Amino acid sequence: MNDKKVLILECIPKNQGMKEGQVLKELLRMIFDSSSLFCFKEIKSKNNLLGYIRNKKDLDEYDFIHFSAHGSDEMGIETPNGVVYPYEFRQGCFDGKTITISACSLGNEIFAGYLIHQTDASNVIAPSKEVEFSSAAVWYVNFYYLVLRRNRRSETAYETCKYNFKGILGGNFQFFDEKRVQNVINYIEMD
Numbered sequence: 001m002n003d004k005k006v007l008i009l010e011c012i013p014k015n016q017g018m019k020e021g022q023v024l025k026e027l028l029r030m031i032f033d034s035s036s037l038f039c040f041k042e043i044k045s046k047n048n049l050l051g052y053i054r055n056k057k058d059l060d061e062y063d064f065i066h067f068s069a070h071g072s073d074e075m076g077i078e079t080p081n082g083v084v085y086p087y088e089f090r091q092g093c094f095d096g097k098t099i100t101i102s103a104c105s106l107g108n109e110i111f112a113g114y115l116i117h118q119t120d121a122s123n124v125i126a127p128s129k130e131v132e133f134s135s136a137a138v139w140y141v142n143f144y145y146l147v148l149r150r151n152r153r154s155e156t157a158y159e160t161c162k163y164n165f166k167g168i169l170g171g172n173f174q175f176f177d178e179k180r181v182q183n184v185i186n187y188i189e190m191d
Contacts, residue, residue, distance in 0.1 A: 004148055006038040007062040011049065011069035012133075013080040014042075020102045020133035020140075021068025027141040037148055046082030054090050064098045064147070066140065068133075071103035071126075075111045078103070086114035094119035098154045100143070101126035102136035104171075112176035113184025123154055123177040131171030139169055 006028070010021035025040045032038075039062070043049045052058055059065065069077045076083035099121045101107070107126035115124055125143070127136065139161055146157035158175040178185065 004037070004063040005061055006064040006066055006144060006148070007059070008038060008040045008066045008068060009043050009049065009052075010040065011043045011067060011077060011079045018133065019068055020136045021066065023133065023137040024066070024068065024102075024140055024144075027137060028144060031141070031145060032148065038144075043079050044081070046079045046084055049077075049079050049084055050088060050090075053093050056093070059093060059097070062097065064100060064144070065094055065121075067099070067101045067103060068136075069101065069103040071101075071106040075106065075108070075114075077101070077106070086111065086118045089115070089119050091118060092120045094121040096120070096122050098122060098147075099124045100140060102131065102133070102140065103127075104130045107172065107174035107176075109176065109181055110184055112174070113181035114188065116176065116178055116181055117185045117188050123175060125154070125158055125173060125175050127171030128174050129170065129172045131169075131173075135169040135171055139165060139171065139173060 008021045008025055010019055012019040028038050029035055067077055072078050072083045076085040107128035112124040143157050143161050146152040146160055147154060155175060
């Protein structure tokens with residue numbers, strides 16, 4: 001086992017009942033001997049999320065930032081009180097980190113390109129279609145098992161999950177890195 005860590009940011013409002021981030025946290029707790037591999041933070045609002053992200057010390061110890069959220073029609077991450085768009089994150093705040101997102105329909109080249117460009121994330125994984133919270137939790141618990149316990153690279157773990165869950169779990173999860181979104185990044189930089 002390695003010393004990589006996951007920060008789970010639960011952005012789904014309390015009044016919506018069961019949440020993917022909460023389920024993911026409990027499943028990871030059952031699998032791993034040490035709960036120090038992951039941290040769970042409930043997000044109360046857009047400002048709460050952006051304030052937390054602005055503090056670099058809060059993010060330094062994590063290799064993976066996981067957003068449990070709904071995706072907005074305008075390609076943003078919904079919080080209980082407002083939508084966060086990629087350009088609102090602090091420049092470079094996710095430098096070298098893998099960003100995983102359970103929000104429906106954010107697994108597209110435009111959203112991922114803007115997020116990678118703004119935050120310097122090494123890669124983004126998100127569903128390109130609607131996904132049930134339970135399917136997202138199952139998908140990501142397997143992904144995190146592969147990267148945390150089996151020491152697989154993010155892309156390799158993604159490919160394994162994509163292959164193993166094809167036709168079983170919804171969401172059509174996508175993997176993006178700078179190479180895969182270069183056209184979007186070039187467009188942003190020209191603008």
